[in-house]
Amino acid sequence: MKSSMLWKNWSGSVKFNPKEVMYPSTIDEIVTIVKKANSEKKKIRVVGSSHSFTPLIATNDYLISLDRLNGIISIDKEAQIAEIWAGTKLEQLGHELYEAGYSQENLGDINVQSVAGAFLTGTHGTGISHGILATQIEMMTIVLPTGDVLECSKTKNTDFYRAIGVSLGLMGIVVKLKIRIKPATTYRYESKKVNFRELSSNLEKYKNEYEHFEFYLFPYSENVQIKMMNQTRSKKHSYKYEKWKVATIENKAFWLLSEFSRNFPKSSHQISKISASSVPSSSMIGPSHELFATIRTVKFNEMEYSIPAEHMKDATSEIQEEIIQKQFNVHFPIECRFVKKDNFLISPASMRDSAYIAIHMYKGMPHHEYFKRIEEILQSYNGRPHWGKMHTMNREKLLNLYPLLPNFLNMRKEIDKNNIFVNAYLTKLFEIE
Numbered sequence: 001m002k003s004s005m006l007w008k009n010w011s012g013s014v015k016f017n018p019k020e021v022m023y024p025s026t027i028d029e030i031v032t033i034v035k036k037a038n039s040e041k042k043k044i045r046v047v048g049s050s051h052s053f054t055p056l057i058a059t060n061d062y063l064i065s066l067d068r069l070n071g072i073i074s075i076d077k078e079a080q081i082a083e084i085w086a087g088t089k090l091e092q093l094g095h096e097l098y099e100a101g102y103s104q105e106n107l108g109d110i111n112v113q114s115v116a117g118a119f120l121t122g123t124h125g126t127g128i129s130h131g132i133l134a135t136q137i138e139m140m141t142i143v144l145p146t147g148d149v150l151e152c153s154k155t156k157n158t159d160f161y162r163a164i165g166v167s168l169g170l171m172g173i174v175v176k177l178k179i180r181i182k183p184a185t186t187y188r189y190e191s192k193k194v195n196f197r198e199l200s201s202n203l204e205k206y207k208n209e210y211e212h213f214e215f216y217l218f219p220y221s222e223n224v225q226i227k228m229m230n231q232t233r234s235k236k237h238s239y240k241y242e243k244w245k246v247a248t249i250e251n252k253a254f255w256l257l258s259e260f261s262r263n264f265p266k267s268s269h270q271i272s273k274i275s276a277s278s279v280p281s282s283s284m285i286g287p288s289h290e291l292f293a294t295i296r297t298v299k300f301n302e303m304e305y306s307i308p309a310e311h312m313k314d315a316t317s318e319i320q321e322e323i324i325q326k327q328f329n330v331h332f333p334i335e336c337r338f339v340k341k342d343n344f345l346i347s348p349a350s351m352r353d354s355a356y357i358a359i360h361m362y363k364g365m366p367h368h369e370y371f372k373r374i375e376e377i378l379q380s381y382n383g384r385p386h387w388g389k390m391h392t393m394n395r396e397k398l399l400n401l402y403p404l405l406p407n408f409l410n411m412r413k414e415i416d417k418n419n420i421f422v423n424a425y426l427t428k429l430f431e432i433e
């Protein structure tokens with residue numbers, strides 16, 4: 001336990017002083033903390049790796065970290081299901097599964113998040129045949145806001161399962177999960193530069209022919225980077241040098257360009273063009289957990305929206321035109337991914353195959369005007385925000401986008417009558433009484 005200290009998220013956009021930071025190492029300890037919070041009328045927020053850009057973890061009361069509850073508990077080889085502690089970091093999970101001959105079905109861009117933190121915000125990777133990471137969950141064990149322990153799955157307490165899978169820490173503390181895994185598979189990764197016209201005419205083909213497909217648009221440039229991954233029979237891994245090279249370009253070189261851009265904002269237009277024209281062609285073969293995850297040391301702020309998959313082309317064209325029209329000073333590429341629909345109550349991909357479009361701004365450069373205008377465009381396509389990334393949504397707008405939000409909020413009210421698991425940010429966002 002640590003008392004009153006300054007806590008910051010990864011990008012530094014969220015800062016707060018929790019009264020106490022607790023590191024329980026058993027479920028019983030968590031139950032005791034939750035009961036104590038109830039009797040003392042204190043609030044609780046759980047923290048994973050503090051990688052959300054929104055103030056989801058902010059609290060002036062108890063901040064609970066599950067860092068001591070980590071690792072794989074068991075693997076059911078026949079059913080291909082792993083039981084894991086919720087505090088496990090995705091990187092550790094990837095390595096432990098690989099040692100045992102398995103891998104996760106899909107991952108996002110980085111692997112430093114905690115399993116629960118990533119799953120419960122709707123974190124996703126790319127691939128139209130893959131849902132958000134939370135769709136890998138078969139069962140969850142939760143310490144409810146009352147201190148009771150509940151298990152839910154696709155067949156047991158299913159209403160809870162659909163609510164808790166994406167729940168932003170509002171429904172209690174997830175302590176253990178059973179997730180679907182698959183035998184460790186070798187993938188071939190390819191990245192290359194194409195132009196926007198070529199991308200547009202082949203978008204459906206790329207989306208359907210590659211298990212994992214994503215692309216990056218560069219402001220002020222017609223060049224696009226496409227990244228593709230498919231399984232391969234080849235067993236010969238060759239990724240370490242190429243991965244190191246890409247990490248060096250995307251971090252060290254890009255940091256220098258970003259600093260230049262921050263000091264001379266108008267240069268960002270040219271810098272984006274330079275980055276776009278120097279997209280390298282690269283190819284790697286290796287295990288999925290090594291190829292999905294990238295290292296991100298250049299700090300930024302980010303906004304991401306999910307829109308119906310069929311609007312990817314129109315929305316991205318509109319965004320590129322708007323950047324030119326408004327002459328925004330931005331050199332970070334726009335990340336575009338596809339995700340299969342799911343049926344969690346407040347998942348951004350709930351009930352619709354989705355195109356996810358993410359925009360970034362280097363830390364220290366103004367992002368408000370840029371994010372605001374692009375958010376308007378994405379909202380005009382019925383965009384739903386990524387809960388862990390910046391947005392300016394309110395309850396009224398959210399109700400139009402999430403038909404099942406009232407069910408979620410009613411269920412939350414029912415299980416957390418004392419509002420133990422809310423904070424000021426979530427109270428305002430959902431107008432919690």
Ligand SMILES: Cc1cc2nc3c(=O)[nH]c(=O)nc-3n(C[C@H](O)[C@H](O)[C@H](O)COP(=O)(O)OP(=O)(O)OC[C@H]3O[C@@H](n4cnc5c(N)ncnc54)[C@H](O)[C@@H]3O)c2cc1C
Nearest residue numbers: 048049050051052108109113114117123124168169174388
């Ligand atoms: C560099 C970078 C890259 C990113 N890449 C991607 C990406 O590729 N795809 C994508 O979708 N997102 C991405 N994100 C967003 C990120 O995945 C999410 O914000 C995620 O929630 C962060 O995980 P975390 O462990 O840091 O969670 P935190 O930010 O610490 O917490 C997130 C939420 O989960 C809750 N929580 C955590 N643990 C528990 C628990 N045990 N029980 C109940 N609630 C809990 C917290 O209370 C909070 O509400 C990225 C973010 C960064 C900074």
